[in-house]
Amino acid sequence: MPWDPLTDETAADPVDGLDFAEVAPPRRRSVDEEVLDHVSGLRRYALLLIGDPDDADDLVQECLVRVIAQTRNWNGVKDVRAYLFTTLHNVFVDGHRRRRTRRTEVPIETVIADLLAPPRQQDWVELRDLVAALQLLPKEQREVVLLVGLEGMSYLEAANVLQVPVGTVMSRLSRGREALRRLTTHGSTARLRVVK
Amino acid sequence: MxxxxxxxxxxxxxxxxxxxxxxxxxxxxxxxxxxxxxxxxxxxxxxxxxxxxxxxxxxxxxxxLERYGEGFAPELQRALADRLAAARRRASIARVAAAGLAASLVLGLGVATVALWRERVQPTIAIAYEPELAVPEFTFGGSFARYSGGTLEADRERSLAWLASHLRGQTLDLPDLRELGLKPVGGQVLDEAQAPAVRIAWADERGDRIDLYIGVVTSQGEQAFTLAGEGHVSLHWRQGPLVFALVGRTGSAKLLKVAHAVMHGADTARPATAPPPRVEPGPVAEDARPIRAVADPAAKDPTAKIEPTAPLVEPAVAKEAPAKPL
Known part of the structure; x- marks a missing residue:
C-alpha cells in the first residue's frame, strides 16, 4: 500500500502516562535537562557527521569549550540549540583540514548498532545501510541530511546553522537524499568510493 | 515552505x-x-x-541516542548550565525590576503588585501561549479576546463541571489526544467574547499548540464563525448549542483527527445540572466534515511565523543584539 502522507502519523510520538494534572501547568525543563538535550544532539550529530566516535567527541568538546570560554553576551543567545550547532559547524569547518584522518577500526554502522537498542533484523539492515551510505556523501550534503532528518530542523534553521541560503539547503538535501536512495537501493555501499 | x-x-x-x-x-x-x-x-x-x-x-x-550526552564531559555541561542559568536569572531580575519600576511610575503600588503577580504566577502560561495563534473573530472576540486564568483539572467530573460553569451549563468530554502526540496544556475563559466561551489548548513535543475554542450560541440561524488570522489552518463547526473552532499550526489531516475526537466528546454534550433536553440540530450535522479554511490564503507559509525554539529562551527585557555564534 503506497504511503499516504495525509494519514501517516509516524512523526507523532504518543506520550504515555500524562493527564491534565501532570501537565497543567506544563513543567518547565531544568537548565540541566536542556543542556543534556543539546549535548546529546551535538554528540549524535557529530558522530554521524564524522563517522568516528573519538573525533566526534573531540569536536563536541571543542565546541563546548569555545562556547563556554568565548561567549560574552549570553543574554543575546536567543536560540541555544542553533547557537551550539552553528558553533559546532564552525569548529568543524575550522578543523576539517587539520583534523587527522584517524579512522576507527570499527565501522560507524557497527558503532551505531551497539549504541541503539537491538532493532529488528529488517530495521537493522536498513539502519546499517543508511548509516554506511551517509558516510559516502559529500560532507555538505551529509550535514543537511542530518540536521533536517536526524535533528528535525526546519530548512530555515539548518540554513542558519550552516550560514547558507535556504535554497542551498534544499538543493543539498535533494542531492544528498537522492544519493542515499541510490546507494541503499543498489545495496552496494561498500563498493562505492567516497565522493569528497 | x-x-x-x-x-x-x-x-x-x-x-x-x-x-x-x-x-x-x-x-x-x-x-x-x-x-x-x-x-x-x-x-x-x-x-x-x-x-x-x-x-x-x-x-x-x-x-x-536521545540521551547520548549523558555522562559526556560533565564539567563542560555543568559550566554551560551554570552560564545559561545565570543569564536567565539576570534576565528575570531585569524583567521584574523593569516591570516594578514602570508600574510604580505609572500606576503605583497596585499595578506593580499585579506585574509581580504575573511575573511569579503566570510565566508558564505566558510561554505556553506565545506566539499567539489566530483567534476566531465572531463569538470569540478575535484579537480582542482576553483570557482569564483557570486550569483544567485532570479529573473528568471536575473538568465537566469547569466547562459547564463557563458554558451556560453545557459541557462535554474533552478528548484524550495523546495518541496524536498532543498533551493538554490547560484551559482559559474568554472574558470578552460575544458569548460564553473557553479555550482549551494542547501542545505537541515541539511546543506547537492546537487551540480549541468552545462557545455557546442561542440562535439556530447564527453563522458560527468567521476567522481572522494569518495562515493557520482552522476548522469550524457547530454541534447543537455549542460552536467550535480549532486553530493550529499543523497539517489539516491531524487537525481533522482532533476535530473528530472533539466531535465524539461533544456527542455527550448536555446541560450538566438538568436532564438532557432534546438538542436541536445545528446548521451543521454532527457527522458532517468540518469546514476547512485557511485563515489567510495569501500567507503561503503557515509555519513562517513559528519561533520553534522560542520556549527555550526566556525573552529579555532589553533589546539585545543577538549573540553571533563563535
Missing amino acids: NDGPTGRDRSTVDEADLHALVDGQLDDGRKAAVLARLLLDRTDRERVEAYRRHRVALGKVRAG
Whole structure:
C-alpha cells in the first residue's frame, strides 16, 4: 500500500502516562535537562557527521569549550540549540583540514548498532545501510541530511546553522537524499568510493 | 515552505517540493499539488517513499541516542548550565525590576503588585501561549479576546463541571489526544467574547499548540464563525448549542483527527445540572466534515511565523543584539 502522507502519523510520538494534572501547568525543563538535550544532539550529530566516535567527541568538546570560554553576551543567545550547532559547524569547518584522518577500526554502522537498542533484523539492515551510505556523501550534503532528518530542523534553521541560503539547503538535501536512495537501493555501499 | 526565500516557481512540482513533503514543510495548498503529482507519477512516489523511510530510520537513530550526552564531559555541561542559568536569572531580575519600576511610575503600588503577580504566577502560561495563534473573530472576540486564568483539572467530573460553569451549563468530554502526540496544556475563559466561551489548548513535543475554542450560541440561524488570522489552518463547526473552532499550526489531516475526537466528546454534550433536553440540530450535522479554511490564503507559509525554539529562551527585557555564534 503506497504511503499516504495525509494519514501517516509516524512523526507523532504518543506520550504515555500524562493527564491534565501532570501537565497543567506544563513543567518547565531544568537548565540541566536542556543542556543534556543539546549535548546529546551535538554528540549524535557529530558522530554521524564524522563517522568516528573519538573525533566526534573531540569536536563536541571543542565546541563546548569555545562556547563556554568565548561567549560574552549570553543574554543575546536567543536560540541555544542553533547557537551550539552553528558553533559546532564552525569548529568543524575550522578543523576539517587539520583534523587527522584517524579512522576507527570499527565501522560507524557497527558503532551505531551497539549504541541503539537491538532493532529488528529488517530495521537493522536498513539502519546499517543508511548509516554506511551517509558516510559516502559529500560532507555538505551529509550535514543537511542530518540536521533536517536526524535533528528535525526546519530548512530555515539548518540554513542558519550552516550560514547558507535556504535554497542551498534544499538543493543539498535533494542531492544528498537522492544519493542515499541510490546507494541503499543498489545495496552496494561498500563498493562505492567516497565522493569528497 | 514558500517561494519567498528561494524565488522558486510554484506553478510546477519540483524536487524540493518532494523533500518538503517528506519533511512536513509544505503548506496545505502546495501539499495537495504534490500529492496529485505523486498519484500520477509512480517513480516520484517510490522516491518519496524511500526518502521517507530514510527519515524514519534517522528518527530511530535519534530516539535511540536521545540521551547520548549523558555522562559526556560533565564539567563542560555543568559550566554551560551554570552560564545559561545565570543569564536567565539576570534576565528575570531585569524583567521584574523593569516591570516594578514602570508600574510604580505609572500606576503605583497596585499595578506593580499585579506585574509581580504575573511575573511569579503566570510565566508558564505566558510561554505556553506565545506566539499567539489566530483567534476566531465572531463569538470569540478575535484579537480582542482576553483570557482569564483557570486550569483544567485532570479529573473528568471536575473538568465537566469547569466547562459547564463557563458554558451556560453545557459541557462535554474533552478528548484524550495523546495518541496524536498532543498533551493538554490547560484551559482559559474568554472574558470578552460575544458569548460564553473557553479555550482549551494542547501542545505537541515541539511546543506547537492546537487551540480549541468552545462557545455557546442561542440562535439556530447564527453563522458560527468567521476567522481572522494569518495562515493557520482552522476548522469550524457547530454541534447543537455549542460552536467550535480549532486553530493550529499543523497539517489539516491531524487537525481533522482532533476535530473528530472533539466531535465524539461533544456527542455527550448536555446541560450538566438538568436532564438532557432534546438538542436541536445545528446548521451543521454532527457527522458532517468540518469546514476547512485557511485563515489567510495569501500567507503561503503557515509555519513562517513559528519561533520553534522560542520556549527555550526566556525573552529579555532589553533589546539585545543577538549573540553571533563563535
